[in-house]
Amino acid sequence: MHSPKDTIAALATASQSAAIGIIKLSGPSASCVLERIVPGCRASRRPRQVVFGRAIHPSTAEPIDDVLCFTCPGPRSSTGEDVAELQGHGSPAVMAALLDACLAAGCVLAHPGEFTYRAHCNGKVDLAQAESVAALIGARTQAAARVALGQLRGGLRTAIEPLSAELLQLCAALEASLDFPEDDIDQEAWAQLESLASHLAHELFLLARGYGLGKRLFHGARVALIGPVNAGKSSLLNALCGETRAIVDDEPGTTRDIVRATFDCGGIPVELLDTAGLRDEPGRIEQVGIERTKDAATTADLVVIVIDGSGETALDTAYFEQLQGATDAPIILAVNKADLPGYDLAGPLPSFKEPRLAVSAHTTQGLDEMRQTLSRLLRASESSSEPPVVGTARQHEILCLAQGHVAAAAQLLTQGAEPELAGSELFRARKALTGLLGGDATEDLLEQIFSSFCIGK
Numbered sequence: 001m002h003s004p005k006d007t008i009a010a011l012a013t014a015s016q017s018a019a020i021g022i023i024k025l026s027g028p029s030a031s032c033v034l035e036r037i038v039p040g041c042r043a044s045r046r047p048r049q050v051v052f053g054r055a056i057h058p059s060t061a062e063p064i065d066d067v068l069c070f071t072c073p074g075p076r077s078s079t080g081e082d083v084a085e086l087q088g089h090g091s092p093a094v095m096a097a098l099l100d101a102c103l104a105a106g107c108v109l110a111h112p113g114e115f116t117y118r119a120h121c122n123g124k125v126d127l128a129q130a131e132s133v134a135a136l137i138g139a140r141t142q143a144a145a146r147v148a149l150g151q152l153r154g155g156l157r158t159a160i161e162p163l164s165a166e167l168l169q170l171c172a173a174l175e176a177s178l179d180f181p182e183d184d185i186d187q188e189a190w191a192q193l194e195s196l197a198s199h200l201a202h203e204l205f206l207l208a209r210g211y212g213l214g215k216r217l218f219h220g221a222r223v224a225l226i227g228p229v230n231a232g233k234s235s236l237l238n239a240l241c242g243e244t245r246a247i248v249d250d251e252p253g254t255t256r257d258i259v260r261a262t263f264d265c266g267g268i269p270v271e272l273l274d275t276a277g278l279r280d281e282p283g284r285i286e287q288v289g290i291e292r293t294k295d296a297a298t299t300a301d302l303v304v305i306v307i308d309g310s311g312e313t314a315l316d317t318a319y320f321e322q323l324q325g326a327t328d329a330p331i332i333l334a335v336n337k338a339d340l341p342g343y344d345l346a347g348p349l350p351s352f353k354e355p356r357l358a359v360s361a362h363t364t365q366g367l368d369e370m371r372q373t374l375s376r377l378l379r380a381s382e383s384s385s386e387p388p389v390v391g392t393a394r395q396h397e398i399l400c401l402a403q404g405h406v407a408a409a410a411q412l413l414t415q416g417a418e419p420e421l422a423g424s425e426l427f428r429a430r431k432a433l434t435g436l437l438g439g440d441a442t443e444d445l446l447e448q449i450f451s452s453f454c455i456g457k
C-alpha cells in the first residue's frame with residue numbers, strides 16, 4: 001500500500017460503458033487535485049456540495065468532460081482523509097482520461113482495496129466490517145447482500161463485544177483466585193468459573209457455526225442433477241434457471257459435458273450441474289461424460305436424482321445405492337414427467353427414503369416446491385443461526401481457535417488443574433479475539449486481506 005502522504009485515485013465504477021462513471025480520490029491533496037482538474041470549482045464549492053464544471057487535463061488544458069464533483073474533508077469522510085469525487089459520462093475512454101489527469105496532477109493509482117484499507121487504518125471500520133465491504137460488493141443474491149450489510153453495520157463487533165467482556169471477567173476472576181492459597185479457594189466461586197468458561201465456549205461455538213450459512217450465501221452451493229438418460233435432467237436445468245442452457249432431445253445420450261447454470265435458490269446462489277445420463281453400454285465419449293457425472297455426484301453439496309415417473313426406465317439401482325454411501329450431501333429424488341398419463345410418483349427406486357418430489361419440467365409443476373426443498377436442505381445442513389455475522393474463513397478460523405482455548409480452559413478447571421494452565425488458555429483466546437476485529441493485525445495480514453478487494457474500493 002502507498003504512504004498516507006500520497007493521494008490515491010481510482011475508477012470506482014465498472015470499466016465499461018455506462019451512463020456515469022466515478023473517479024475517487026483520497027489523501028492530503030485530494031482537494032488541490034480536484035481544483036487543478038476542474039478549475040474554478042473551489043470558488044463555488046463548500047464541502048460536500050456538488051458542483052458542475054468542465055474537467056481539463058492539467059498539463060495540456062485539453063477539455064475532457066463536463067463533470068459533477070465534490071470534496072469531503074477528513075476526518076468526517078469515508079476514509080477519514082480528505083476525499084474527492086468526480087462524476088463524468090461513463091465512457092471507458094473518458095474515465096481513462098480523467099484518471100490520467102488525476103495522475104498528472106499528482107495522484108498515485110490506488111491499489112485494490114486501498115480506500116477501505118485507509119478507512120480501517122483511520123479507525124472508520126474494523127477489520128470484519130472492511131471484509132464485509134468486499135462481501136457486499138460480491139453478493140450475488142439479495143439475501144446475501146442483506147447479510148453483508150448487517151455485517152458492515154458492525155454485526156460481528158456487536159456479537160463479539162459481550163463475549164470479550166465475559167472472557168475478560170473470567171480472566172480477572174481466575175487471576176484473583178491465584179492470590180489465595182489452594183485450600184482457601186471458595187468452592188462455589190470455583191464452580192462458577194467453570195460454568196462461565198463452558199458457557200462462553202458454547203457461545204463462541206454457536207457464533208462460529210453461523211459461518212456455515214454465511215459461506216453458502218456468499219460462495220453458493222453446487223447441486224448436481226444425476227439420473228438415467230432421458231429422465232429430463234437437461235429440461236429441469238433449463239426450467240429451474242429460466243433459460244435454455246442445455247440441449248434437450250429424446251435421443252438418449254444428448255448431454256455429455258457438464259452444463260452449468262446458476263440461479264437464486266431462496267437467497268443461496270446455486271450452481272446447477274446438468275450431467276451425462278447414466279446407462280449401460282454408452283458410446284466412447286459418453287463414457288467420459290459419465291465419469292464426470294460420478295465425480296460431480298460425489299463433490300456436490302446436494303444431489304438431485306432425476307427419474308422419469310411415466311414409464312419403464314432402465315435404472316442402475318446399485319449405482320444410486322453406492323452414491324448414498326459415497327457422499328454426505330443430502331440427496332433428493334425428482335420424479336419427472338408428472339404431466340404424462342401413467343405417471344407414478346412412488347414407482348421408481350421404491351426403496352429410497354429420501355424426499356421425493358413430483359415435478360414436470362414441461363409444465364413447471366412442482367418446481368417451486370423443489371426450489372424450497374433445495375433451499376431448506378442447503379441451509380439446514382449448515383446451521384440454524386440467522387442471520388450469520390461471520391462472513392469469512394479468517395473470522396471463522398479465529399472464532400474456532402478462541403473457542404478451542406476457552407473449551408480447554410473449562411476442561412482444565414473441571415479437572416482441578418493448576419489455575420495458571422487455564423489462565424494461559426484464556427490468554428490465548430483473548431489474543432485470538434483481539435485479531436478478529438483487526439486489533440493487532442500485522443501489515444502483511446492487512447495487505448493479504450485488502451489485496452483481494454477490487455480497485456476503487
Ligand SMILES: Nc1nc2c(ncn2[C@@H]2O[C@H](COP(=O)(O)OP(=O)(O)O)[C@@H](O)[C@H]2O)c(=O)[nH]1
Nearest residue numbers: 230231232233234235248249250337360361362
Ligand atoms: N412430457 C414430458 N416430457 C419431458 C419432461 N422433461 C423432459 N421431457 C422430454 O424427455 C426427453 C429427454 O429430455 P432431456 O431433458 O434431454 O433428458 P436428459 O437426458 O435427462 O437430459 C425430451 O424429449 C424432453 O422433451 C416432462 O416433464 N414432461
Ligand SMILES: [Mg+2]
Nearest residue numbers: 233234254255
Ligand atoms: Mg441431458
